[in-house]
Amino acid sequence: MPEYQSLYRKYRSQTFADLVGQDAASRALQGAIIGGRVSHAYLFSGSRGTGKTSAARLLAKALNCSGRARDSAEPCNKCQSCVEMTAGSALDLIEIDAASNRGIDEIRDLREKVNLAPAVGPFKVYIIDEAHMLTEPAFNALLKTLEEPPAHVVFVLCTTDAQKIPLTVIGRCQQFVFRRHSEDQIVARLTHIAKTEDVSVDAEAMQLIARTAQGSMRDAVGLLDQLVPLASGPISLEGARSLLGIADPRLLDELLDHVLEGRAAEALDAAGAELRQVVRGLMEGCRDRLVAALSRHDQAGARRLSAVLDALLHLDGEVRRHAEPRFLVEATLARLAVEVGLGEQSSAPHPAVPAALPTSPQGGEVKAPHKAGR
Numbered sequence: 001m002p003e004y005q006s007l008y009r010k011y012r013s014q015t016f017a018d019l020v021g022q023d024a025a026s027r028a029l030q031g032a033i034i035g036g037r038v039s040h041a042y043l044f045s046g047s048r049g050t051g052k053t054s055a056a057r058l059l060a061k062a063l064n065c066s067g068r069a070r071d072s073a074e075p076c077n078k079c080q081s082c083v084e085m086t087a088g089s090a091l092d093l094i095e096i097d098a099a100s101n102r103g104i105d106e107i108r109d110l111r112e113k114v115n116l117a118p119a120v121g122p123f124k125v126y127i128i129d130e131a132h133m134l135t136e137p138a139f140n141a142l143l144k145t146l147e148e149p150p151a152h153v154v155f156v157l158c159t160t161d162a163q164k165i166p167l168t169v170i171g172r173c174q175q176f177v178f179r180r181h182s183e184d185q186i187v188a189r190l191t192h193i194a195k196t197e198d199v200s201v202d203a204e205a206m207q208l209i210a211r212t213a214q215g216s217m218r219d220a221v222g223l224l225d226q227l228v229p230l231a232s233g234p235i236s237l238e239g240a241r242s243l244l245g246i247a248d249p250r251l252l253d254e255l256l257d258h259v260l261e262g263r264a265a266e267a268l269d270a271a272g273a274e275l276r277q278v279v280r281g282l283m284e285g286c287r288d289r290l291v292a293a294l295s296r297h298d299q300a301g302a303r304r305l306s307a308v309l310d311a312l313l314h315l316d317g318e319v320r321r322h323a324e325p326r327f328l329v330e331a332t333l334a335r336l337a338v339e340v341g342l343g344e345q346s347s348a349p350h351p352a353v354p355a356a357l358p359t360s361p362q363g364g365e366v367k368a369p370h371k372a373g374r
């Protein structure tokens with residue numbers, strides 16, 4: 001039996017045509033490859049899980065491919081160089097993970113070896129992943145190389161945090177920003193993967209995964225990866241929800257009613273989902289109602305909802321820190337009900353409506369494998 005390969009690895013784009021979105025970067029890179037106008041240093045920045053490392057490897061592959069058609073940037077994926085690059089054994093593709101040891105030894109090593117000629121193809125490509133993690137001495141060493149790059153070397157710095165890259169380094173790089181994927185792009189990709197893998201996934205389950213992934217194709221593929229081996233038969237919306245620990249929005253809506261009516265604690269069980277997801281769901285529901293109240297000029301309603309939302313935002317932060325958050329959630333919701341009930345008559349100053357309401361709170365993704373593998 002073939003070794004199980006995670007979908008995440010199996011569906012890494014091996015051609016530019018297979019790279020979803022990122023049109024500006026993709027087009028510019030292909031143009032440079034075909035025209036022989038490749039820069040010595042690139043900076044791929046932007047949202048996580050959107051194809052930066054994949055694009056960097058594609059660039060390396062295309063540059064050293066011996067089977068590439070003259071008028072195309074697509075690597076052949078058949079020649080020795082391509083095969084070795086896909087397998088991760090190519091000598092001319094050097095990947096440095098700046099996160100693992102902050103890069104200082106590697107950059108020193110790089111400085112020593114960068115002038116040596118490539119082994120197989122015409123180029124040596126250095127991919128510096130998580131480049132923002134490099135130490136200052138490592139950045140300085142890198143900068144010296146970037147100031148006088150050998151003709152056969154191409155650097156690709158990848159980062160989710162371009163603000164932490166020194167301007168002196170950025171100034172030497174051609175920068176491309178990688179954008180979050182739309183839900184449609186994610187659904188289309190997942191549909192393609194599911195079809196190729198011969199698994200059936202409900203359209204609504206797809207939508208749910210796409211929404212949960214919050215623009216990261218890697219997270220979306222990773223979520224599908226978790227669902228496929230666990231599911232026997234077609235993956236339904238209910239199945240996806242329970243596996244992802246996401247509450248049913250209708251139940252959440254009812255729960256919010258209960259909170260506002262002062263019957264929160266008893267209703268908590270009914271939501272039947274992970275607590276953090278419940279709090280998250282309540283926040284979203286509350287925000288929607290707040291927006292609606294504001295647009296109705298319902299001041300009293302908006303004030304109440306704003307107070308509830310404030311408490312939920314606080315609760316969301318607290319829940320993450322607690323090993324046993326259930327009591328905390330129950331207590332807060334119960335207290336909230338009392339306070340909100342009293343709030344009508346009390347003259348206590350109430351918190352202002354937050355100016356920017358988070359549409360997608362960061363840092364609490366659902367069991368999505370972050371660095372599952374490369």
Ligand SMILES: Nc1ncnc2c1ncn2[C@@H]1O[C@H](COP(=O)(O)OP(=O)(O)OP(=O)(O)O)[C@@H](O)[C@H]1O
Nearest residue numbers: 008011012019020048049050051052053054217218
């Ligand atoms: N643009 C894309 N098109 C198709 N698949 C993608 C794309 N971006 C990410 N993926 C999927 O996610 C996996 C990881 O992508 P990749 O490592 O290129 O992302 P990244 O932007 O480098 O992420 P990070 O910021 O965490 O380093 C790929 O193997 C692929 O399955």
Ligand SMILES: [Mg+2]
Nearest residue numbers: 052053129158
């Ligand atoms: Mg990466």
Ligand SMILES: [Zn+2]
Nearest residue numbers: 065076079082
């Ligand atoms: Zn090739």
